[in-house]
Amino acid sequence: MRCLPQELPLGDAPLTGKQPVWDLPVRLVHWTLAGLVVFSWWSVHNHHTDWHIWSGIAILTLLIFRLLWGFVGSSTARWTGFIRGPRTIASYLRGGWYGIGHSPLGALSVIALFGAVGVQVGLGLIAEDEDGIYAGPLSRLVSIATSEKARDIHELWFNVILGLIVLHLGAIIFYRLRGKSLVAPMITGKAATDPRARPMRPGKWWIALICLAIAFALSRWVVAGAPPFGP
Amino acid sequence: MRIHLVAAAAVVSVAAASVAFAALPKDKALAIMHERHEGMEKIGDTNKLLRREFASSAPFAPAVKSGAATIAGLAKQASGWFPPGTGPEMGNTGAKAAIWQNQKDFQGKLVAFQQAAAAFNAAAASGNMDSAKARYIAMIDTCDACHKSYRSEMHH
Numbered sequence: 001m002r003c004l005p006q007e008l009p010l011g012d013a014p015l016t017g018k019q020p021v022w023d024l025p026v027r028l029v030h031w032t033l034a035g036l037v038v039f040s041w042w043s044v045h046n047h048h049t050d051w052h053i054w055s056g057i058a059i060l061t062l063l064i065f066r067l068l069w070g071f072v073g074s075s076t077a078r079w080t081g082f083i084r085g086p087r088t089i090a091s092y093l094r095g096g097w098y099g100i101g102h103s104p105l106g107a108l109s110v111i112a113l114f115g116a117v118g119v120q121v122g123l124g125l126i127a128e129d130e131d132g133i134y135a136g137p138l139s140r141l142v143s144i145a146t147s148e149k150a151r152d153i154h155e156l157w158f159n160v161i162l163g164l165i166v167l168h169l170g171a172i173i174f175y176r177l178r179g180k181s182l183v184a185p186m187i188t189g190k191a192a193t194d195p196r197a198r199p200m201r202p203g204k205w206w207i208a209l210i211c212l213a214i215a216f217a218l219s220r221w222v223v224a225g226a227p228p229f230g231p
Numbered sequence: 232m233r234i235h236l237v238a239a240a241a242v243v244s245v246a247a248a249s250v251a252f253a254a255l256p257k258d259k260a261l262a263i264m265h266e267r268h269e270g271m272e273k274i275g276d277t278n279k280l281l282r283r284e285f286a287s288s289a290p291f292a293p294a295v296k297s298g299a300a301t302i303a304g305l306a307k308q309a310s311g312w313f314p315p316g317t318g319p320e321m322g323n324t325g326a327k328a329a330i331w332q333n334q335k336d337f338q339g340k341l342v343a344f345q346q347a348a349a350a351f352n353a354a355a356a357s358g359n360m361d362s363a364k365a366r367y368i369a370m371i372d373t374c375d376a377c378h379k380s381y382r383s384e385m386h387h
Binding site (some may be wrong): 047128130131132133134135139140146147225 | 271274275276277278279280281282283287347371374375378379382
């Protein structure tokens, strides 16, 4: 009974008008993350290492929030809602997939970007600059040699993120050329959807607030130097 | 006559000295740049050790004392680390050419660092770790203030 109005029969007239596909938290996380990645890159290359570190902490907060929202958020935000196996990906590539939210292939991109940025934040937290002026809040938990190694990898790892960003932008252009805008839905939250697709089930705003509070608390804990506030 | 000779000799030697100053021999310049690099690296490494001391609830006073003395000593030597002719035109260095274009500002920042390093050293020697920590942070700020304008990323 509950599924009835959600699955329109095949052959029915396509839904006119746009349907919600991305909730507000997903969109905010997306654009804030994009902005902070650019800001992190700019600030560290312009002698604003302090801003760079705070930008990294902000990204950490976003990642924690998004991780949690992926369990309790809207249907299109949930990890289980879009992570699919190779068979579904292959079927998608053959055109046999319909749905809203991340496509099975796009899901790989989400995981890769989320993971790569997560690794970058982790490295930054324990890294230390060459001159001993700036250090990530958790650098005191590791040896100087480890901090330096982390900084070197942190620098190199940016290229991995850059590669994924290029791939991400390439995919946007690819879909655009095939007549599908991915950017507009990420701004408005709405898109023309396949009538056979199950509509988005929105998350609750107060659950989003709880996730945000947890994300802030955990980030604050990291800023304080973690375990019992320091080594 | 003798006075003239002496005066002439003085003029000649001053001229020779200024020529030598303007054109530091390459091997001399490279030696200073090397000494500067090693010295700065040592200061940086000592900073890292000190940060870990101050991050703990009970900094180990002898380690703080020795670190502060190391930095204060190197800070004094830093007066001789930036003669003209030891900039990026001479070789691979983290020192920006701006150092020699804004001598007054640069020297002011260098002196600020030297004074802060001396103050940190005095605080560390007194054994008061709270005041040593405050002086350490103040000193790090002088490093940062100078590096923001005059240090470039150096790949070696």
